[in-house]
Amino acid sequence: MPNINNMKVILRTFDLQLKHTFTISRVSYKTQPILIVELQSDGYSGYGETTSNTYYKNTVESMKSNLEKIIPFIESVANETPEEFWHKAHQLLGHDMFALCALDNAYNDWYARKKGKKLYELWGYSIDHNPKTDYTIGIDSIEKMVSKMTELPWPIYKIKLGTKEDIAIVTELRKHTDAIFRIDANCGWTVPETLTNAVALKKLGVEFLEQPLKANDWEGHKEVFKQSVLPIIADESCIIEEDVAKCHNHFHGVNIKLVKCGGLTPARRMIAQAKKLGMKTMVGCMTESTVGISAIAHLLPELDYVDMDGTLLITNDIATGITLKNGIIQYSKENGTGVSLIA
Template structure:
């Protein structure tokens, strides 16, 4: 098996702002694994919040090149268990590698990934489309630019209720709110009351990740469901979220790929938590991997490639929230 790693700089259509940062480009690592004329692809984007850069990911994978390239017939689960001890400190790199290996494995079996997992896609959820923080006028403009059935609205400003009130005047779409750790306890509880009136479905990670007492308080009193994101990074975090959140948003990049992501989904279901998978502004390489988990999810946020000025790959296509799988096996990804 041959390992190929390459950095891409993904240019965004618009400046993307959340409560803690703004970006115009997104550096991304693409991993390709080749075996017997077949290629599998994986992706992980850089992230300053988690202190992860593409050069760091590339260095860690190149250091493991002899071990990675010696693998051939292991199942994705066996491969992940083999590599995990070496990449415990860089789950982003592990994610890109796991996606590529899982994709390659399914292609070698001659199956789409969801077929390999024996999933049926009849009741897949629709994906939301994210509106980043900007002036109210700009946020309305971005929403009108792409009519959509579900919007995720980034908040964490001094005029959050005013923003949603104005956006509501222009659409009947479902709203989801992501404050990216930008609120406090009373603010969250009070905002939930007003936002419920405005047709909001749930709140995602309103408070700081490690403030578990605050999460417990809001869990008890919020009139809207609360979904964990920054509080749910790896497999061990799912159990912590029980009785502190109503659901978990699992990011493949943060947890180390599809293999642990599937286990986290199963654990969340056993605990009665709602299941969601989110993206980290990936291209269609990462987004297409997420698509094959849809049959197991209540919600999904896989609009990353839609936010790009130019995609680097072909894979799943998304129209008005509905996901259409690519023709090929595995994740169906091809690089442009």
């Protein structure tokens, strides 16, 4: 491959509007600010996305500023593989994994397009047995949660909990569908609550529980891991690569978020490590546009579960790429991640 000359960096910010106010155990929001990174060189463009997040203290403004500081580095890269590029960028942006995610995903997209392949093809993955994505139901009144679920029939629902009516919510939702249920308490339960709720929720057709306890409650995680009648998947306890080993024997699987770990490149390493440890693999999303969701899609062949419904929750998508229908992911005809901006 010839040297990259004058890689151009374009940073764009958008506010995604949600169809419904989205509530989890610790926060509610109706608008999601995002940052899009575009890398242009040699007639190809690659796109990456990241989101602001109050829990992880990231704003669009801070991420944009951090990326602007390293533009001279980005413009000077030559012949790097995505792995080599990520390691160099990590040395400069390691304090801001969210910004690194957008940059890494954009570079992976650009690199695959230049190679004339879709990302999953470049990685040698077969898409014959991809898992289906769930669809998330945020916390609300029981009546509104039922309404959100019935307005979009889906084979798998992720239900956000962490209220005083958790079992009543799932009991009522179960009356309206035979779909698989997954529960995400977003650190909202105690050990006794988790163990008690797991028994009731298993009877209601729940597949697993995601992050029931606070992220750093490792003794609690271990107790729940040993005693729960349902599998437990880590989310807030599994942020970066080093966390996978920490989650072993504390969780049955890990939910990897590209924005938290720094992009597709480290996510692939985390998936491989989790598999080696005999853990279930999952990738999740934030409230993202088709840019971020399309990146996740290329990891599907390596996953047991996936939560990539971000585009279904918004009214003003800014890109085309993968499409979702009844849980099934259809890839774009374009190479790389398959993304094209429309905004």
